[in-house]
Amino acid sequence: MKVAGFTIIKNAIKYDYPVVEAINSVLPLCDVFYVGVGKSEDNTRQLIQAIPSEKVIIVDTVWDDSLREGGLVLSNETNKVFDSIPDNYTWCFYIQSDECVHENDYQSIKSAMQKHKNDTRVDGLLFEYKHFYGQYNYIGVGRRWYKNEIRIVRNDKCIRSYKDAQGFRKNGEKLKVKSTGAYIYHYGWVKAPKAQQAKQEDFNKLWHDDDWVKKHVAPAEEYDYSNIDLLAEYKGSHPKVFEKRIREAGWQFEYDNSKVKRNFKYRLLYWIERLTGWRVGEYKNYKLI
Numbered sequence: 204m205k206v207a208g209f210t211i212i213k214n215a216i217k218y219d220y221p222v223v224e225a226i227n228s229v230l231p232l233c234d235v236f237y238v239g240v241g242k243s244e245d246n247t248r249q250l251i252q253a254i255p256s257e258k259v260i261i262v263d264t265v266w267d268d269s270l271r272e273g274g275l276v277l278s279n280e281t282n283k284v285f286d287s288i289p290d291n292y293t294w295c296f297y298i299q300s301d302e303c304v305h306e307n308d309y310q311s312i313k314s315a316m317q318k319h320k321n322d323t324r325v326d327g328l329l330f331e332y333k334h335f336y337g338q339y340n341y342i343g344v345g346r347r348w349y350k351n352e353i354r355i356v357r358n359d360k361c362i363r364s365y366k367d368a369q370g371f372r373k374n375g376e377k378l379k380v381k382s383t384g385a386y387i388y389h390y391g392w393v394k395a396p397k398a399q400q401a402k403q404e405d406f407n408k409l410w411h412d413d414d415w416v417k418k419h420v421a422p423a424e425e426y427d428y429s430n431i432d433l434l435a436e437y438k439g440s441h442p443k444v445f446e447k448r449i450r451e452a453g454w455q456f457e458y459d460n461s462k463v464k465r466n467f468k469y470r471l472l473y474w475i476e477r478l479t480g481w482r483v484g485e486y487k488n489y490k491l492i
Contacts, residue, residue, distance in 0.1 A: 204320050207292040207358070208233035208258075211280045211368075212300045213241030213266060215250055218405065219398040221390055222300035223254060224444040229298050230256055232312055239284035241266045262287050274367025274410045281364035285356075292358045293320050294328075299368075301391035302354075303442045308385035315383040316355065326362060326378035327371060328355035329489060330385055336392040337428045337456035339441060339449045343392075345433035346473060350482065353380055353489055354387055367410070370488035380489045388442055395454050396425035432465070433473070434458050 208229050212222045222238075230236055239262045240248050251261055262284050270276040281297070288295055294316050298304070304312070312328075319325040329351050334343040353371050356362050356378070365372045372378065394402070400423055407416050441449060465473070476482045 204294070204317060205292045206233045206294045206296055206316065207288045208236035208296040208298065209239070209281075209284045209288060210236075210298050210300055211239040211241065211264075211277070211284055212247060212251070214243045214245055214405075215247040215300065216245040217243070218402040219394050220300040221303070221445070221448060223250065224442070224448065225298050225300050225302055226251075226254060226259065227444045228303040228305075228442050229296050230258060231306075232304070232309060233258060233296055234292070235260060237262055237284050237287055239264050239280055241280065271409060271412065276409055277368035278364035278366055281368045285362075285364065286360060288358060290358065294355050295358050296355050297364075297371075298354065298387075299391075301389065303388045303390065303445055305386060305388060305440070305442045307440075308383075311385045312355075312383050315381060315385075319381050323357075324379055324492065325381050326357055326359070326373055327353040327380045327489070329380045329382045329491065330354045330387045331382075332387050332389055333437075334389045334392065335437065336431060336434055337458065338454075339390075339393055339445075339452060340437050341434045341456070341458055342437040343431075343433070344435045345431075346469065346476070346482065347432055350485065351382075351487070351489075352387070353378055355383070365488065372488075377488060377490050379492045381492065388445070390445070393452075395452075396428065399426035399428075400424065428456050429462070431458075432463055432469075433460070 215222045226236060236258050237260050238251050240251055242265050264280055264283055266276050266280060270279055315328050331351055334348045336343050352369060356371055362371050362373045403426060404420050407420050472483050
């Protein structure tokens with residue numbers, strides 16, 4: 204069984220993406236790692252080149268800025284890199300540039316890949332998510348945060364990155380998946396407020412035209428983290444590759460649960476989920492078998 208990792212990145216330094224940490228977190232599970240590096244306004248390519256591993260292979264790309272609607276440029280770029288992976292790899296481990304895997308989950312992930320490698324019914328492997336917000340000691344628990352997503356897919360080029368590259372489809376159909384029992388640690392909403400504001404102003408252009416961005420993303424020096432729903436204090440550990448970022452985080456974020464506005468329907472659905480584990484109306488871009 205051979206495993207290829209892959210991701211895409213552009214302007215990593217400008218928008219403070221933890222892409223090096225993301226790649227390093229899955230390198231121990233991969234025989235090779237392909238990085239689609241879009242033409243950037245900073246030294247992103249040099250940043251990737253500096254990763255001290257012979258496993259890392261750069262795929263130079265140019266993002267098609269005309270594919271703005273629905274974030275299609277992201278899936279287009281993801282498919283470019285996926286297609287560059289040779290056929291002799293069994294599994295392909297996709298990690299986004301603001302995600303990480305915890306070393307405590309390595310064995311569970313390896314076991315899942317090994318167990319299902321010959322079962323061609325299984326198109327991919329599913330992960331649970333920990334979404335961090337504001338600072339590294341807060342985690343999203345409200346209904347806005349997706350609970351699961353596919354991050355390992357079989358090396359079958361009928362599988363395509365879907366819409367804005369959050370998940371995958373095969374011949375237009377949802378993938379049949381098995382659970383890894385492992386987690387993806389998502390840090391996209393944890394960065395210095397100035398960097399977060401800059402990211403939001405630019406990132407929304409991947410989904411919307413300039414007029415929409417001007418109307419819905421208010422210009423500001425720093426991002427306002429207070430506009431959020433339910434968070435909980437996180438007391439667990441983080442992946443070792445993130446320890447340096449956590450030590451150097453120099454901004455403050457305080458969360459006040461009493462200021463979160465929730466209507467009756469939201470509170471009812473939230474408590475149903477807390478009591479039963481069932482998220483009413485949850486969108487699932489996969490079929491768990």
